[in-house]
Amino acid sequence: MHERAQSIARALPAVTEAVGDNLNALAxxxxxxxxxxxxxxxxAGKGVLLGHIYSYAFAAAGQANVARLLSTIEEEMRGSLTPAASPSIDSMDQAPLAESHRAP
Structure with missing residues (x-):
């Protein structure tokens, strides 16, 4: 049987709790x-990095594709906030978004 590493989404809450205010956890x-x-x-992440998809977008079609990717990410984030009745990330109800990724 193969052991699998815990996903970042499942590990993030424990990591941010462990480091407290000493470090900012970035996913x-x-x-x-x-x-x-x-x-x-x-x-509980303090920020999100887009390194992999940013690199793939650039490799596939250059700077214009990266701009399209960032626009799409922004649209998806704004669209996801609307159902939660949140005007901003700071005011969003985190429970529905986080619930599907919490460790059992």
Missing amino acids: DFGVRSGLDALRMLAL
Whole structure:
């Protein structure tokens, strides 16, 4: 049987609790959409990095594709906030976004 590493989404709450205010937890792996970014923030992340998808977008079609990617991520984040009746990330109800990724 193969042991699998815990996903970033499942580990993030414990990491942020362990480091407290000493460090800012930034999520990178597993972020492929605006909703993924919001989920990481809801799980107590202080920021989200887009390194992998940013690099893939650039490699596929250059700077114009990166601009399109960032626009899409922003639209997805704004669209995901609307159902939660949140005008901003700071005021969003984190529970519905985080619930599907909490450890059992």
